[in-house]
Amino acid sequence: MKKRNILLLVLLLPLVAFAQFTNDAEEFCTARELVFRTKTRHFLGSDEFVYNYLTTQNFFTSDSASFIKYRVPVKLWIYTHRDGSGNISDEEIGVFIKDLNYFNIANKTGFRYYLQDVEYRQKNRHYKLGYFWEAPWQSFIHKDKGAINVHFAGNIKKAGGTVSGTFNQLSRSVLVKKGSTRTSLTHEIGHYFGLLHPHRYFKGNKCHQEAVSRTRKYKGCLTRKGLICETSGDKLCDTPAEPDLLKSVNKECEYTGDFEDNWGEKYVPKVNNIMSYPAYRKCRNEFTAGQVALMLYTAERNRFAPYWQTEKNGQAANIQFNFDNFEPDNAKAMASVLKEDETQYHSFHSIFKGSGKKVGKDKTDWVEISIYTHLKNDMNIKFMQGVSVFPNMEVTIFNSNNEIISTKNISKNGQSEINLKKLPVGKYYIKIEIKENHTFADYILSYTN
Secondary structure, X not given: OOHHHHHHHHHHHHHHHHHHOOOOOOOOEOOOOOOOOOOOOOOOEOHHHHHHHHHHOOOOOOOOOOOOOEEEEEEEEEEEOOOOOOOOOHHHHHHHHHHHHHHHHHOOOOEEEEEEEEEEEEOHHHHEEEOOOHHHHHHHHOOOOOOEEEEEEOEEEEOOEEOOEEXXXXXXXXXXXXXXXXXXXXXXXXXXXXXXXXXXXXXOOOOXXXXXXXXXXXOOOOOOOOEHHHHOOOOEOOOOOOOOXXXXXXXXXOEOOOOEOOOXXXXXXXXXXXXXXXXXXHHOOEOOHHXXXXXXXXXXXXXXXXXXXXXXXXXXXXXXXXXXXXXXXXXXXXXXXXXXXXXXXXXXXXXXXXXXXXXXXXXXXXXXEEEXXXXXXXXXXEEEEOOOOOOOEEEEEEOOOOOEEEEEEEOOOOOOEEEEOOOOOEEEEEEEEEOOOOOOEEEEEEEEO
């Protein structure tokens, strides 16, 4: 290790320890929350602010599919053993990103995420990261600019157990244990964009605990004034005050607790909030409008916002990063499924890597087709003009045994259709590679039998 890295380690590790840890429900995310709002302390989670801000974002006049404010690249760092064992499969990588987008689309957050890159760290001693030093240090020395850096480790070890994930404020990185649930990554990235846990300080006194009442004000607190729900808990009034839900939600996602706040009112929590801690994490599926507003508000102030945003001054922006709905699909195990008589839109987009001049290219799409009956065993695949440049492409078709059964060059002015006759029943995989260096290109794909 270079001398400068040793010096940096000595200087930063005490800060890392401060930034990362809390005793707050360590079975789940253990992100430190005290410093999240240093740049947005003037943000008040009142209903009036939330409504006015979301109105400026056209939130109420757009549907979920068209409400896209930011396309954010995600860089994955995957820790494996030296021999490569303990890896995450291409299929699992695809599921992580698609689940992340699923929950954001379902909640109309305005965010879409795409895979920037995957890098593997093959060292036995780093497969399981120590929570207190190793995890934060690895997140410091391994990160790319312009993306959300997500570190997947075999385990994140802490005395007495493990944690599912954490967000490190100083390195601005997410760490997640392999095998985590569908909402774990969405939860941690929620922290990246400023969200806090709704149960934050629920064991505190009247000057720190969030009150159940949305109209209760501070009384007798020297440094706090106004509505409690605006500055305690997660500082959002449209997320109900709640206790730690770890042992208070059953398999049917029903609240079973009987906790009261410091004013004698019983909690009525929203057990499906993605930032909450129900023991059955399948219960988590929702962001509130206030949480959406805060994420968008935080993203707007991110240094990379000019490269992530989809519009500027009312005009479309960064069109070259407009990935299609089937991403990531750049590996066979990530192949999108194309059904008979279905039409799909695909694009070859640029990949943002840290500045306006530093980009990568999405060069490959994979598609899966199934033939179910011998009565209809022909494959007719058609490539048509999209909304931008129709590129020259090489199309390779594989059978389920990974044997090549066809290779064709496709161009706008040349062959745009592939016809294969009398194929056996089974799955087929189509690899589509762009053969030109376009900033952005697209095509429409259909399949008939």
